[in-house]
Amino acid sequence: MAHRHTRREGVYNFILETAKDLANKKLGALFIIAPKRKFKNLYEPLYPQVIGNHSISESGAKELILKLAELDGAFLIGDDGTLVAFGARIEKSKALKGYGTKHAAATGITFHIKNSTAILVSEETNWIKVFKKGNIVLRMDSSKTPKPVMHKVVTFLTDNDTTLLATAGVTAAIVGFLPVVVVSGTYIAIKTATGVIKKSFRT
Numbered sequence: 001m002a003h004r005h006t007r008r009e010g011v012y013n014f015i016l017e018t019a020k021d022l023a024n025k026k027l028g029a030l031f032i033i034a035p036k037r038k039f040k041n042l043y044e045p046l047y048p049q050v051i052g053n054h055s056i057s058e059s060g061a062k063e064l065i066l067k068l069a070e071l072d073g074a075f076l077i078g079d080d081g082t083l084v085a086f087g088a089r090i091e092k093s094k095a096l097k098g099y100g101t102k103h104a105a106a107t108g109i110t111f112h113i114k115n116s117t118a119i120l121v122s123e124e125t126n127w128i129k130v131f132k133k134g135n136i137v138l139r140m141d142s143s144k145t146p147k148p149v150m151h152k153v154v155t156f157l158t159d160n161d162t163t164l165l166a167t168a169g170v171t172a173a174i175v176g177f178l179p180v181v182v183v184s185g186t187y188i189a190i191k192t193a194t195g196v197i198k199k200s201f202r203t
Contacts, residue, residue, distance in 0.1 A: 036078030
């Protein structure tokens, strides 16, 4: 069980780092992470799936993903690290006012699949947005995030661990349900019902 948990955290680390690389290249992308069996009948591949069920931990996986990101559609990633599909059109979209098809896909699929996560890279703003339960819960820019902070980001996303919130001096009780956390380099901001709490930190 611990091994599976460690692998899951590794998947999130890999995708977030890849998302930062894409943002720096001014490329857009959508990654959806969920148990791979949950994707069944929820997407349509827009291209022939010539890659098979490879793992993102394989040599050259990041370079391949960076290249495939130039195509339309989403990446579907099993929470065990399996690359299930690329260039996928999501069947369960849910419009998000003011945004396009990637945001709709991220909103709809995370609302539909329990415990799924969507990581969206915006080519317009170069920001990364993370969706859970049909909502944006975290935004990151493409700047380098210190490893201790990235670890807190990953545990926040995988385990609902509130250490990241505590880093900014906030308790989960103050924030309420599904806060929006903004991480930029050594800076965190948390949007609450009553305003924005900001903190700059050093590691």
